[in-house]
Amino acid sequence: MNVLILEHHAPTAELLETVVMGLAPGLGVQLCGTIAEAVQAWHRYSPALVISEWSLPDGPGLTLVRRIRTQDKHLPILMISARSDKETVLAAARLGINGFIAKPFDVALLHQRLQPLLKTEAPSGRAVPPSLDRHLAEAAEGTIRLPTDLEQEDVLALMERRQELSPAELARHWRGQATLSARLLDIANSASLGRAGKPIDKLEAAIAAMGVEMALSQAFALSLDISRSLTDPRLAERAGFYLQQAEQVAAIARAMAISLGLEGGAFHTAGLLSRVGELGVIRTLQDFIRQGGTLSEQQIEDSLGRWxxxxxxxxKIQWRLPLPLRELIGAVHLLKKNSTDRGPLLMYLAAMTVAGQQQQDEVRRLMRRVGLEPERWQRPPLHP
Known part of the structure; x- marks a missing residue:
């Protein structure tokens, strides 16, 4: 179980850490000095409690509270501040915080206020493991989180505007995204995109070299990579497999569409989104483990199959995906009977190709129906 502390004043941060560590055995503490660091830590560690200072170097602590409350209405949040006027307290209360403590604070009072927020133990003194079915069901009713350094909805919004975006605009938008910048620079400096042996060392130049559409696709793929937030190796391995599978379906669906004279962007996006359900379940299972639950291999497989x-x-609903895109995603898993729409057919055929099923008579027949040569799309199946 983790506690996130957002406090830029080092002595105060250390005092808070000491108090928190005394609340219960086995607590992990993530100290952050800026809102940007805290947002990343919140995504990565899924804390059971957040303690935030009011005033930070990069803005008010309420910025973090607003960010959290858009996705999690129940996470306990305690605000601390040297300001205790009525306006300050009311502003925090309107965002649904669980407590407010004015500086300088009394350590004993702080400990007393924090203990009920963690709810680490049952009255018997023994930790109560969560129910797996209940945990999965409750998560499915709320906001499905795929915590990474990039917000998926933010990238999707950019993808909708891809026709009007310039490399300079994208570079400005992604300034400070170190992981994404490194990935795009690496791709831009690959053999296929290099320019006369001169390395590309600017993000804008990298985006210009590969094109805005490819840069957005790479950003979206990275936004779905939840592996850094997974501590269970079994879950991390499955997440890696599903992401690789989605990327292969995306690439093949795009290539099939382009070969038929269609615009490939929507097909690529649908492929990348084809395994968000599995990724959401995996992330929820990781949260279950962090709350004290245990999982067998069979429970992991059953949970993925059921949920x-x-x-x-x-x-799809949460991200407000348009209906045509939802239909393309759905065709990866199930093609409607007697479907004649080329879009879903291509997505289904791309999925079957990645699964190594392209030799089936029905698949070959469908390929010929949409205008594809089956022999061109031979691929070895992808195995977990």
Whole structure:
């Protein structure tokens, strides 16, 4: 179980850490000095409690509270501040914080206020493990989180505007995204995109070299990579497999569409989104473990089989995906009977190709129906 502390004054941060560590055995503490660091830590560690200072170097602590409350209405948040006027307290209360303590604070009072917010133990003194079914069901009713350094909805919004975006605008938008910048620079400096042996060392130049559409696709793929937030190796391995599978479906669907004279962007996006249900379940299982639950291999597989579709549908609604895009995503998993629409057919065929099923008579027949040569799309199947 983790506690996130956002406090830029080092002595105060150390005091808070000491108090928190005394609340219960086994607590992990993530200290952050800026809102940007705290947002990343919140995504990565899924804390059970957040303690935030009011005034930070990069803005008010309420910025973090607003960010959290858009996705999590129940996470306990305690604000601390040297300001204790009525306006300050009311501003924090309107955002649904669980407590407010004025500086300088009394350590004993702080300890007393924090203990009920963690709820680490049952009255018997023994930790109560969560119910897996209940945990999965409650998560499916709320906001499905895929915590990474990039917000998926932010990248999707940019993808909708891809025709009007310039490399300079994208570079400005992604300034400070170190992982994404490194990925785009690496791609831009690959053999296919290099320029006369001169390395590309600017983000804008990298985006210009690969094109805005490819840069956005790479950013979206990275935004779905939740591996850094997974501490269980079994879950991390499955997440890596599903992401690789989605990227392959995306690439093949795009290539198939372009070969038929269609615009490939929507097909690529649908492919990347084709495993968000599985990724959502995996992230929820990781939260279950962090809350004291244990999982067998069979429980992991059963949970993915039972809940992936529900979680995927929830994410489609949550991200307000347009109906045509939802239909393309759905065709990856199930092609409607007697479907004649080329879009869903291409997505289904891309999925079957990644699964190594392209030799089936029905698949070959469908390929010929949409104008594809089956022999061109031979691929070895992807295995977990």
């Amino acid at each position: 992936a579709a529900d979680y995927g549908n929830r994410v």
